[in-house]
Amino acid sequence: MDAHDGFREFVIARQQALMRTAYLLVGDPHQAEDLLQSVLVKIVAHWPRLARDGNPEAYTRRALVNQYISWRRRPSRELPSADPPEHGISYDEAALDRIVLRQALGKLTRKQRAVIVLRFWEDLTEAQTADVLGCAVGTVKSQTHHALARLRELAPDLMDSRAAQEMAR
Missing domain, CATH: 1.10.1740 (Rna Polymerase Sigma Factor; Chain: A)
Known part of the structure; x- marks a missing residue:
């Protein structure tokens, strides 16, 4: 064996x-x-x-x-841009929302981004997220609060979209 x-x-x-x-x-x-x-x-x-x-x-x-x-040995390769490319490509609203959200996520701290990914994309509870991160549930709550506030600041137009409303739940 x-x-x-x-x-x-x-x-x-x-x-x-x-x-x-x-x-x-x-x-x-x-x-x-x-x-x-x-x-x-x-x-x-x-x-x-x-x-x-x-x-x-x-x-x-x-x-x-x-x-x-x-991970400190490699800087992020994400290069956020203020405007999506306009080379004759037409984007639907959902695609534009994803682009804006991705750019905003790139501007969060690593811990804030980790909390957002675990809570809203992986659909973990606060307790499960705290377990993964090795921190207290209160830390997850405060990091989530600060990360969502930062996302609202970075991408205020997303708060009107359905995707942002679902994420905020």
Whole structure:
């Protein structure tokens, strides 16, 4: 019996969800792949214990967030622009909202962005988010409050859109 039994199956089963989280955290598909790969390399060393404890996905998600927050070796490649490109491309309102939201997310602190991603895209509760971040529920609440206030400041037009209203729930 191999010490890494089940790791491959775990990665295959949860790769898309973990990649989505990584992408939402960093905002760049290539950096998201790098982030996820670096975390999985660390996870495989602890796999026998994680598999035995029964919740490797929670541990992996927490490792993703921690690695993202402490990732200092690479600056963000996101280059926010005040205006979307106008090269004959027509955008629908939802696409424009996504562009504006993505740019605004890029201007949040790493911890604020992590809280927003975990709470609203991953649909974790405040307690689950606190567990992933390794902080108190009160910290999650205050970080969420500050992050949403900053998003309202950065993208006031989004507050009129349906996507922003859903996110604010």
